[in-house]
Amino acid sequence: MVSKFSYVLAIIFTFVVMISCKKDTTTIVKSGVDSVEEKVDGTLNIKINGMVDNESFVMYNNYVNDSGQTYRVESIRFYVGDISLYSKGYENNVLSDVNLVDLLENHTSSGGQELLSVNVPEGHYDGLSFAIGLDTATNHSDPSIYLSSDPLSSFQNTHWDWNQGYKFLMVDGKIDSDGDGIPEQSFSYHIGLDDYYKIVDFSSDTFRIAAGEETDFLVSLNINSLFVGVDVLNDGFTHSTSNFPLVETIASNSAEAFYKN
Amino acid sequence: MLLISCGTNEAKFVFKIPNGFDEPDLMGDKELTYLKVSLGEKLFFDPLLSSDSTISCGSCHQPNLAFTDGKRLSTGVNNRKGKRNSPTLLNLAWSKRLLADGGVNSIETQMLVPISDHNEMNSSIPQIIQKLNRDEYYIEVFHQVFDRKPDAFGLTRAISAYIRTLVSGNSRWDAFVAGDTAALSVEEKNGMDLFYSSELNCTSCHSGYLFTNHTFQNNGLYLNYQDSGRALITYKSEDLNKFKVPTLRNIELTAPYMHDGNFNSLEKVVEHYSKGGEPHMNKSSKISPLDLTCIEKQELVAFLKSLTDLSIINQ
Numbered sequence: 001m002v003s004k005f006s007y008v009l010a011i012i013f014t015f016v017v018m019i020s021c022k023k024d025t026t027t028i029v030k031s032g033v034d035s036v037e038e039k040v041d042g043t044l045n046i047k048i049n050g051m052v053d054n055e056s057f058v059m060y061n062n063y064v065n066d067s068g069q070t071y072r073v074e075s076i077r078f079y080v081g082d083i084s085l086y087s088k089g090y091e092n093n094v095l096s097d098v099n100l101v102d103l104l105e106n107h108t109s110s111g112g113q114e115l116l117s118v119n120v121p122e123g124h125y126d127g128l129s130f131a132i133g134l135d136t137a138t139n140h141s142d143p144s145i146y147l148s149s150d151p152l153s154s155f156q157n158t159h160w161d162w163n164q165g166y167k168f169l170m171v172d173g174k175i176d177s178d179g180d181g182i183p184e185q186s187f188s189y190h191i192g193l194d195d196y197y198k199i200v201d202f203s204s205d206t207f208r209i210a211a212g213e214e215t216d217f218l219v220s221l222n223i224n225s226l227f228v229g230v231d232v233l234n235d236g237f238t239h240s241t242s243n244f245p246l247v248e249t250i251a252s253n254s255a256e257a258f259y260k261n
Numbered sequence: 262m263l264l265i266s267c268g269t270n271e272a273k274f275v276f277k278i279p280n281g282f283d284e285p286d287l288m289g290d291k292e293l294t295y296l297k298v299s300l301g302e303k304l305f306f307d308p309l310l311s312s313d314s315t316i317s318c319g320s321c322h323q324p325n326l327a328f329t330d331g332k333r334l335s336t337g338v339n340n341r342k343g344k345r346n347s348p349t350l351l352n353l354a355w356s357k358r359l360l361a362d363g364g365v366n367s368i369e370t371q372m373l374v375p376i377s378d379h380n381e382m383n384s385s386i387p388q389i390i391q392k393l394n395r396d397e398y399y400i401e402v403f404h405q406v407f408d409r410k411p412d413a414f415g416l417t418r419a420i421s422a423y424i425r426t427l428v429s430g431n432s433r434w435d436a437f438v439a440g441d442t443a444a445l446s447v448e449e450k451n452g453m454d455l456f457y458s459s460e461l462n463c464t465s466c467h468s469g470y471l472f473t474n475h476t477f478q479n480n481g482l483y484l485n486y487q488d489s490g491r492a493l494i495t496y497k498s499e500d501l502n503k504f505k506v507p508t509l510r511n512i513e514l515t516a517p518y519m520h521d522g523n524f525n526s527l528e529k530v531v532e533h534y535s536k537g538g539e540p541h542m543n544k545s546s547k548i549s550p551l552d553l554t555c556i557e558k559q560e561l562v563a564f565l566k567s568l569t570d571l572s573i574i575n576q
Contacts, residue, residue, distance in 0.1 A: 142370050144386070144413035154373070154386035154413050161373035163494055164365045193496075241493065 041119040042209035044095075046083065046128070047112030049220040049261070050076070050103040057223050059104055062183060065227045070176035072183045073223060076103045077158070078169040078254070079151070081134050083116055086126040086203050093120070095128075098138060100151035100158065103221075112218050122211040127204055132254045133168035133197035140164050160192060160239075167192045167240075169254050175232045187236030189226075191251050196240070198255035205260045218261040225257035226250060271296040271406065274422075279430020280439055281470045285354040290414075293422050297406045300399075301423030304416065309392050311382035313338050318372070318420065321347040321381070325574050327511035328427060333522030337381040344380065344488060346522035349515050351573060352508060354425040357475045361504045361520045364494045368421040386413045429510055429570040430470070437567075445567055452564025455557055465547045472509035472568070478545045479503045481538020482519055490520065501543055511573070513566040527562045 050057030062072050080099040087093075096116050105113070133139070138152070142164075146153040158167050169191040174183035202219070209215050229249050238246050274293035278284060287293055304310065306319040321335040321343075322328040328350035330336075335343040345361055353359070359371040375381040376389065393399045393411035400410055407415040434453070436444035445453065456463045468474045477491040479502050491500035504520040512518075517525040524530045535558060537550035553561070 140366075142367065142417075143373070144369060144417040146413075148387070148390070148412065157385070157387075159373070161370070161377050162360070162364050164370050244496070 040122050040211040042122050042211055043214040044085075044116075044118055044120050044209055045114060045214055045216045046116045046118075047216055047218045048080075048101060048115050049112045049218065050223060051220045052223050057103060057221075062181070063224065065224050065232065067227070067231065069227075069232055070181050070183055071173055071187070071227075071232060073103075073171060073173040075170065075172040076223070077101065078132055079134050079158070079166065080115060081131040081138070081197075083128065083130040085120060085128050087123065088126055095120070098134060098151050100156060112216075112220075120209055122209050124206065124208050126206055127202045128217065129199055129201045129203055131197055131199050132251070133192075134166055135197070136194050139166055139192075139194060139197075163192075165192055165194075168196060169250070171226060171250075175236060177233055185233070185236065187232050188239070189237075189246075189250050190239040191247055191254070192240045193247075196247060196251035198251050200255050200258045202260055219258050220261055222257050222259065226253045228253050228256075274298050274426065276426065277428065279428065279470075280435065282430055283355065283470075285425070287354075287425065290418050291421070291425065293425060294406070296402070297419055297422045298426050299423075300402050300406055301419035301421065303402075304420050305423050309396075310376060310384060310389055311338050312384045312388065316382055318375070321375070322350050325514075327351055327429070327514035327573065329515045331516065333517050333525075335381065337375075337378070338383045341380040341383075343378070345520055346517060348507065349511060350424055351427050351429040351511060351570075352471055354428065355471060358505065362489075362491050362493050363477060363505055368424050369417040372417060372420055386416070389416065427573070429573045431572045432510065432568045432570045434564075434567045435570075446563065448560050448563045449567045450564075452560035452562070453567075455553075455561055456564055461551060462547055466506045466545070467509050473506045475506065477503040477505055479541050479543040480519075480533075480548055481541050481544040482523060482533070484539045484541055488520060499543060502541060503543055509565060510568050511570055513569045514574075527565055528558065531558045531561050 052063045057073075059076075060072055060074060062070055064070050078101050080101055081097055082094055083096045083099070085093040085095055095118050099115055101113065101115065103113075134152075141152065143152060143154040143159045148155040150156075152158075152166070158170070159165070160167060167190045169189070171187075171189045173187055175185050175187050176183045177185040200219075202217075205217075207215060207217060230246065230253070235243070235246055237243075238250075240247050271294035274295050274297075276285075276287060276293055304318075305322075306317050308314045308317045308320070310317060316338055321330045323330055330347045333346060335345070335347045337343055348361070353368055356368075357366070359365050359368065360374065365371045365374065373386070376384050376386065390411055390413060393403070393416070396411075403409065403411045403415050403419075406419065409415065433444045433449075455461055456467075466474055466476065466478055477500065479490075483502075486502040488504075489501060491503040491505075492498065494500075512527065516527070517523070518527070518530050524533065531553070534548065535551045535553040538544060538548055
């Protein structure tokens with residue numbers, strides 16, 4: 001009887017805890033101010049699109065880069081890390097550490113691939129930023145500690161085992177080598193290493209989160225911009241073990257290739 | 262989501278620390294139990310880990326050769342040649358960085374390298390986990406040890422547990438240090454005196470109870486190397502062609518020597534150091550011609566052979 005009573009009490013307690021957790025509010029601490037303010041949440045949806053200049057990117061389609069070379073991308077994946085929200089008077093708020101984006105399915109028609117959907121306090125925001133890459137500690141973590149579905153798991157095939165680090169950006173495809181307009185020569189750019197962690201900054205793109213409402217923050221990646229200053233035909237390979245000027249060019253391009261819609 | 266290491270109620274493995282050795286880190290998911298070690302041993306010798314199920318960890322790390330393979334370069338699936346000589350796995354519980362270039366810092370992450378290397382096991386974690394989950398024995402024992410089905414975490418923790426039990430500290434030299442003055446012959450004692458002398462300065466790199474200072478050095482093996490060594494990890498020119506200083510324990514059993522197995526005998530190794538090696542730009546300043554006599558070379562080799570621990574072979 002006693003144990004039955006305890007069981008009922010436990011259920012009631014759990015229910016109360018669940019109810020209190022459902023309240024859509026967030027407590028945040030103002031930078032430099034001792035007071036604690038409670039605000040009602042709205043939902044921020046950060047979405048990402050693949051584009052090639054003004055058209056939607058489609059995997060395996062042929063495109064022409066700024067150097068006039070015809071190419072097609074057969075795989076493009078990258079880590080988006082440290083998504084941070086900016087708001088005057090408030091501490092920068094890191095919303096998410098690690099996301100692995102695969103543009104195999106590019107959701108331009110449905111308004112972009114959802115990167116993150118998170119409740120944030122209502123109000124005016126000055127913008128956000130994210131990284132293409134992983135912070136040093138995460139980059140050198142052990143992939144076997146993560147569940148197979150985790151973006152950092154060995155199952156994602158994004159880890160350089162020999163150097164205990166992750167590939168931040170992986171772009172593989174083919175380039176036309178004989179001028180017939182048909183890409184047939186492989187290229188492969190796998191960018192990693194702590195030195196090539198790049199910040200994509202949208203800190204001047206202000207937006208407002210309304211209480212109880214959803215707000216989309218849509219960013220696009222222009223694939224063509226990845227190849228600016230790169231001779232894909234004659235310099236089509238790096239796995240970040242050599243040719244570091246090329247690694248730096250592509251890493252820097254990746255940060256510049258994003259824009260807000 | 263980060264997996265939390267689960268505790269087990271299995272009997273704890275009795276880990277015997279040799280005299281003079283530090284206490285290794287066996288806390289958390291490094292904790293040893295007999296069942297975990299036993300599972301790790303089974304996995305270590307199971308060719309299931311390779312893509313065509315022909316190569317196991319034990320193929321390149323054989324117990325009778327102090328967990329090396331006796332080959333200049335290791336052989337992987339389809340007789341593919343690796344690029345480096347197989348190192349001993351003994352006493353890795355005390356090792357700070359692994360691989361000749363120090364690219365990884367734990368046994369758990371080290372084993373991922375041969376698994377995915379096309380010239381070694383040519384496999385992948387997803388492929389191995391799929392195989393293990395078809396095997397009733399593994400499914401049952403993984404549940405007993407880790408309370409879940411076979412996964413990357415359990416695989417790496419089990420094999421690491423087994424490797425950490427590969428301890429060697431019972432050579433005749435150890436007996437001599439412990440007070441048995443008759444454990445070494447006169448020739449071996451002379452070799453030991455040479456080894457520890459300031460003139461030869463061998464201990465500037467081969468120091469401590471593991472006979473290594475865990476640094477990366479160039480010993481003037483070549484002027485031009487095929488292997489970048491430590492620079493492959495650090496990308497620094499000052500690390501070009503530097504390799505991890507290996508332990509000298511059981512060195513008699515781990516021929517051939519150097520990162521690429523260039524020398525097939527200890528006599529040739531000693532001869533190399535006697536001559537002082539090639540003038541490579543990154544060669545250690547501690548290596549210079551020693552001009553050893555024939556007797557001195559023999560005595561050094563004799564001393565090195567006194568570091569052999571036969572108990573590990575008979576284990």
